[in-house]
Each structure stands twice: as structure tokens, then as C-alpha cells.
Amino acid sequence: MNVLDAFLLTVVIVIAAKTVAWLLQWRSGNAGVVDAIWSWTLGGLAVVYALAGDAPAALRGLLAMMGGLWGLRLGSYIWRRNAGRPEDFRYRKFREAWGGRANVNMFWFFQFQNIFTLALSASAFLPVAYRDDLPSVPALVAALAIWLVSVGGESLADRQMKAFRADPANRGKVCRDGLWGWSRHPNYFFECVHWLAYVPLAIGAAWGGLSLVAPLVMAFLLMKLSGVPLLEAEMIRRKPGYADYVRTTSALLPLPARRSSTAVQD
Incomplete structure (x- = not known):
């Protein structure tokens, strides 16, 4: 299949997938x-x-394994985490603001997200799938190493947060366990790292430079658009100690925590 046909096929797939998501939320x-x-x-x-x-x-085959397993793990984790829980506060605020047009607006909001889905997939996967030759052995090793670190790190961060929330003694507290003591969003950090895994595989490919777009798009989404800004504004409002957590802990890159500026026990 030529590149254009493959891209158009992905457009159809993402529109269909988000339509299913919209019907489920309705x-x-x-x-x-x-x-x-x-x-x-x-x-x-x-x-x-x-x-x-x-x-x-x-x-x-390597591309399918890396992208497929990443998406399967993350999607399954999110599905299990959200099962039986109230709607995320971000979507709830949208629904309240939109009132009677909530379902209609939600459809177009879901479809709007496809712009980023297509940008991520085309920039990361297309250059690899359509290159003429195999990457060098060091490039293959680097790609696998980055992928393993990113998926393993994100999985660890998710497990640490799940264990923290499962303990009733931690209700209302700020998680600083494990990776969460080094970064306020270690899951987001490893998510950005994941998209770097495809860069070594694209080196020397006809569209190899496109692979650099994916980690930049993901970082923008998480740090500037839908991730950190909305989440942290809500956490500061409702969770005692979170403002101090923001002051003392790196937002994304795991770094040693700074000395607490308050006496709040999180």
C-alpha cells in the first residue's frame, strides 16, 4: 500500500474509533x-x-510489537483504572459547561483529538514502516532500550500510584512514593520517552526527520494542553499539600526533590 493510502486508512480508523468512544460515553x-x-x-x-x-x-514486525504492546498496556490500564469510577473532572467540567449540547460537543471534541493521534502515528510509525533498509545494529539496540525503559518506567509509576491509592490511610494525601518523589508526573515523563524510541529506527529513512515530531507533540499535549495544566490546577484546589509538592518536585524530568517550604505532612 502506498503512503497516501495508508495515511487515509488511518484517518478512517481514528474517526471510527472515536465515534465508538462517543457512543459509549453517550x-x-x-x-x-x-x-x-x-x-x-x-x-x-x-x-x-x-x-x-x-x-x-x-x-x-518490530514496529508492530513496540507500538502495539505499548498501546495495549496503556489502554488496558486506563480502562481498568476508570471502571466503575465517576467521570474524570475534566470531562465533567466540559459537560457542565456545554449543558444541553454536551453530547454533540463531545463528539466533535473527540474527533478534534484525532489531529494529534494522526500527527503522532504518522510521524513516529510511517518513516519506519516505509524505509528501504534495516537500521544499523546500534540503532536497533537503542530503540529497544528506550522502549523498554519507557514502558517499564511508565508501568512502574502506574503501579506505585495504584498501590498508594489503594491504602485508605493515604486518602487526601499527596503521593511521593517511588518515582512520584522525583517527578510530579513520572508517567508523563516516560510517555514522552516512549515516542523517542522510534527515532533511532527512522535514522537514514526517507522521512526520518518526521520521527522527531512525535515526542514534541506528546510533550506539548501533556505539559501545555490537556495534561498538567488542568490536572494540577484541580489538585492544588482540592488536595492539601499539593501546592508544596509543586514547589518542591520537578514537573516532568525526575530530579531530587527540593527542601519543603512548608511544614505540611503529605
């Missing part, structure tokens, strides 16, 4: 389902590009 009243479906869809696009491309079969 039925359940919980728009959080889109987060899991977004991850599954984006991981699935790695498989689509791998099947459609003309790179060596071994490289396309």
Missing part, C-alpha cells in the same frame, strides 16, 4: 472511555502502518 455518561480507546487506537495504528508498509519484514 450510553454511560462517562467520557473517560475515550482515554483507553485513544491508547488502543494509537497502538493499533503502529500495526496498521507495519502491515501497509514496504520496509523489511523484521523491521515492520
